[in-house]
Structure formats: structure tokens, C-alpha cells
Amino acid sequence: MVTRERPTGTRRIRPLNRPAPAAEPLPRAFWALAGAGAALGLASAAAATSSGLAAYFARRIVTPDRIKVEDQEILAVTGEGPERRVIMRATPETVVDGEYSIFFHGGAGHARLGRIEEAPPADMTVTRPVLTEYAGDLTAAVRARWSGVVYSTPADAGFEASEIILPLDVGAAPAWLVPAPKPSETWAIMVHGRGATRMEGLRALHAAQELGLTSLVISYRNDGEAPATADGRYGLGMTEWRDVEVAIQYALDHGARDVVLFGWSMGGAISLRAADFSTLRQYVRALVLDAPVVDWVDVLAYQARLNRIPSRVGRFGQFLLSNPWGRRVTGLTAPLDFKEMDWVSRAVELRTPTLILHSLDDDFVPAGPSLELARRNPEMVTLVTFRKARHTKEWNHDREQWEATVRSWLADQLEPRPAAGGRVV
Incomplete structure (x- = not known):
């Protein structure tokens, strides 16, 4: 057995100091002026501190973590x-x-x-x-x-795969191509979340393979595997969707008729943006989203509370991220449009069949917006909730429920559908 011992600490005792002789009292007018100056100084210091904290909070949201904390x-x-x-x-x-x-x-x-x-x-x-x-x-x-990453490569999950390169507009990005044994004409594209890598998407391979979905497990800009952008910042979905579009094009060029996008956390926001904004959106047959960000404002407000940041400071951080003026502080090339990525407000505009799997005990992206999106658009959105699982770890806590849900729901979505003129596609 290998055991660890905690180092013992010591506490130093400060020596007591004798009080200094009392000084002569100063005039009352002096103290009035000093009090006013101190109040102004404190107010200025508080404003500077709040602005600095807001700037730090904003930068932290869009800056990739190069060092992962082992806690x-x-x-x-x-x-x-x-x-x-x-x-x-x-x-x-x-x-x-x-x-x-x-x-x-x-x-x-x-x-x-x-x-x-x-x-x-x-x-x-x-x-x-x-x-x-x-x-x-x-x-x-x-x-x-x-x-929640349990496989290091597709081979660890029991699947043969090849390493391919996707030609992003920022450079060459690696991806795993995992062919299905009895492939259909629908492919799966796995989009990992913020701070994760493509290994995160390997958990979905078993369900995808059983449905005959050849899978592309992709990297994207600024994730540590794909090339970085000039600003080196996450776009929270507003820029990364272009990399998903490249993956969709690759699938179409290699025999796919359409695709299913799988997205985890920020990968959900990226997938929603691709299904909404890409010129290839008509080829997105369905979305499978695990603990997705469907409203960034809600997530940022929650994160501010979680980190004991005053609400006004958190709101100012959001302002910095969404306003051109804030680019000098955040380092973003362009501001973010949170309204465009608010799928609770835009619920009726979502026209792609979507399955959301979200734990009610998610400790990072609250499930509330997912529940509200499903309530507002039950025609397109199917929501399945989990308990106890933490963020993006629904599969880890209850793999059987996760895979059974995905297989059942996607099997219905992949049934041949009638097209104009009575043809079946």
C-alpha cells in the first residue's frame, strides 16, 4: 500500500507592541475633510475593484484553461x-x-x-x-x-478508428473517424465541451455504432488540439460552429446523406448554433445534447453566484463580453451576442428535433433553462432528466439509462421519412 502523510504546520505568534504616545488632537474641520476624502477614495477603490473583478470574470469565461487543476x-x-x-x-x-x-x-x-x-x-x-x-x-x-472521460482513444472503447484532419479556416484540426460496422447514410458528429477534448465524445460511440452511425469525433479551435485563433479565446459557440460545419461537409463528401450532432455543455451551444446558422443546416437531422448551454446569461449569472461575485459585477462582466468596447479587456476579436444564443427566448425558432439529457443536480450548468426550452417547444424538444449526476456525467452515473434513451429516441428520428411527391428518404 502506498500512503500519504500530511505535513504538519506551525503557527507563528506576533510580538505585542507598546502603544505610541497620544498625539495632539486635530481641528474638527480637518476630520470633516479627511472623512470626505476617505469616502471618495473608498468609493473609487470599490469601483476599481468591481471593474477589475468583472474584467477577470469576463476573461476567465472565454480563456481556455491551459493548466487543469488537480484538486x-x-x-x-x-x-x-x-x-x-x-x-x-x-x-x-x-x-x-x-x-x-x-x-x-x-x-x-x-x-x-x-x-x-x-x-x-x-x-x-x-x-x-x-x-x-x-x-x-x-x-x-x-x-x-x-x-467523466473514461476512454483515451476509440480503441479503448473497442472500436477501430483512423485519425483524419479537418481543414478549418484556422488550420488543420485532428479528428477520429469511427466507421460503423453496418453503416447507414447518417453520420454522428461529436462536439465536446468547454475545457474538454474530443475524448469526451467517446462515451457516445456505443450508442452511435448500434444505430449504424459512422462517427466523427472532432477537435475545434482553441481546445488545445486544434489550432488557436488570433485572439486565443472561446467564442462560446459563436465561432466554433464553423468547425462543425467543416465536419458536416467532410461527412457529406464521404457518403453521408445527413448528420446527427452530439454536443456536451458548450458543445451543445456550438451544435445549436451550427443547426441554426450553418449553410449546411438542412443536413442536420437531429441534435443529441448532454447538459447543454441553452442560455449563456443564465449560466454566467449562476457561475457568478457560485464564485460569490456580486450580481452587479457579474452583469458588468456580461456587458464586457457582449459589447465592442469590452474587447480590450476580454481579448475577444469580436463581441458575443448572447441574444442569438438564448434558446429559451428563441424556443419556437428551434426546428431541429432535439434530445436533451440533463441532470437536475448539475453543478455547473443548471438544468432550469433546458426544462424551460422543452416546455416552450415540446414539438421539437424531448427532455430526459437524471438525478445525482454532476455536469456532463449523466452517462457515467447511469450509462444504461443514457444509452437506452439515445438509442430509442434516435431510432425514431432515423426512421425513413416521406418527402415531397410521396418519396421516402
């Missing part, structure tokens, strides 16, 4: 082979049952973990089996990043 504590690693176990500190992430993975050593290490075997409340620990060690030395790891 989960590994207490011990035991056994070998099938008996391999990892013991971790109990946290809101690690205590949710299901299959997950951990990244460690700055992302160089990656291991897949199984369902909870032990979680004694008194010990505040969680024990899970180690199903696969993809990379790195787990026995030397002391901290890790919790993730």
Missing part, C-alpha cells in the same frame, strides 16, 4: 491487476456512484475507475477499483483531476 486527493493505491484499488478523499465528485476517470501528473497520467466499493462516512474516503491504467504511474500520484 482530488489520492490517499492510497493498493493491489495489482484485477485487485488494483484506489482510495481517495470523499468529495462531492468522488461520492457519486458510476464509472469515471482521473488524470494526474499534469495530465500525463490517466486511469479509469469503476463503481464505489467502499465509502465509510467516518473515514471520509472512497474506494474504487482501477479498471484501466492508460498512462502514468498511479502509485506515485498524490493528487488528481476527476473526469
